[in-house]
Amino acid sequence: MSEQKKPATRADEIRQVIEKEIFTGVLRPGTRLDEESLAARFGLSRTPVREAILQLVYSGLVVKKPRQGAVVAPLDLHRMVQMFEVMSDIEGLCARYAARRMSPDEKSRLSAMVDEADALCRARDLDGYYAVNRAFHDAVYDGSHNEVLKEMARSLFARLAPYRRYQLNHPGRVDGSLSEHAEVVAAIQAADPDRAQAVMRKHVTIQADIFAEFVSIMT
Template identity: 40%
Template sequence: MPARAADHIRQNLEQAILTGSYVDGLRLDELRLAEQFEVSRTPIREALQMLAATGLVDLIPRRGAFVRHPSFVELVEMFEVMAELECLCGRLAARRLTDTHLVDLKAAESGCVSALEVGDTDAYYRANERFHNLLYQASGNGFLTGEANRLHKRLQPFRRLQLRVRGRMVQSMDEHKAILLALEAGDAETTGRLLRDHVAIQGEKFHDLMAGFHGQSLGQSLGQSLGQSLGQPLGEPEEKPEDPLNGRPVNRVAGQAG
């Protein structure tokens, strides 16, 4: 569908970074990627420029492009902002809610219930994601919707992670129900507060979960936890000299045949 190779590559790399298959600090070699995608360096470079502009990679002049995962502190900070954005979405949605949106939200909610009954984590996550996206839209603020979705996408793998905490899915769904009730009642403040707490809890649960992984980089933990390590040679994690500029490991290189 995308007319341009650069766009296709961009999406592809973005996914690889967000899912954690490209670990933090990984160097994105233009030539190797060009071989891998069977194009010249030109569209690769354009994709990298776009990723750099959105902060998914660091682009160091004459050095190369390096995958940039959020640090643990940064993730907590991101959850803090996400909570506030969702809070705003909730407050606005409570005031501006249309019948269509309410119907859709309830549908997404029942999708969560079904998934939970079957015990399908992935399905639950998809329905959950749909619920939140609908909520953003229900805010009636297109810009806010865009920003919320953008941040949501970046937190996606980590939100997914926290759902693995025992009993979290049930708790999460209860929170959704309460949110729906407040929404339907048109209670802006309650809706906002519930949503803020809902996301804040996600941040905390994620925090709990990560306590067991200390010492490892987030990217590594992600890769392990999600069981994804494509595109990466899993062999000896050769010595990682620090990048003099930002203190990140730089030795590994993406795009190898492995």
């Protein structure tokens, strides 16, 4: 089983709702996010709303403007693709090092995550699958045993997290993601750094392609 993850906070829940509304066009670019109105909508204080907005600003989905406050940012497809390009190289390198450096126990835990994800995939538990998916990538970062690389990977993952989460809604994507994770694990278990790097890069690139297709339809 994967390590127990912290339960979602109120701010996380609000952020996820707003992310979905941005990606589905309910909240269009330029829409103002008023803390007081959102607090009333969710029946909460303004504190978790403010935290959610800060998370959205960090991911680039929302921007702060003078005299307007927080507004929905335009979806910048070109920048998003560039971030995914860098992410594919960083994660590919993490997988390459993990194939060389992961201990038997670390490899065993990584395999267990794929088994856990498989059960969640069969149950069509998207939230549960995404949590294990995120833990899987985090375990590969740890398995690189390179502190600088781990910091870079986690920082960029946080920026891309909304896009990576939403692309799982694409038909058949969860099954595809699970299969790709299994390929990564097989390469790491076999201590094949070239293969591990290649399949991880492909995995991240597929995510970018799916989300880019979605954005092109929306715009």
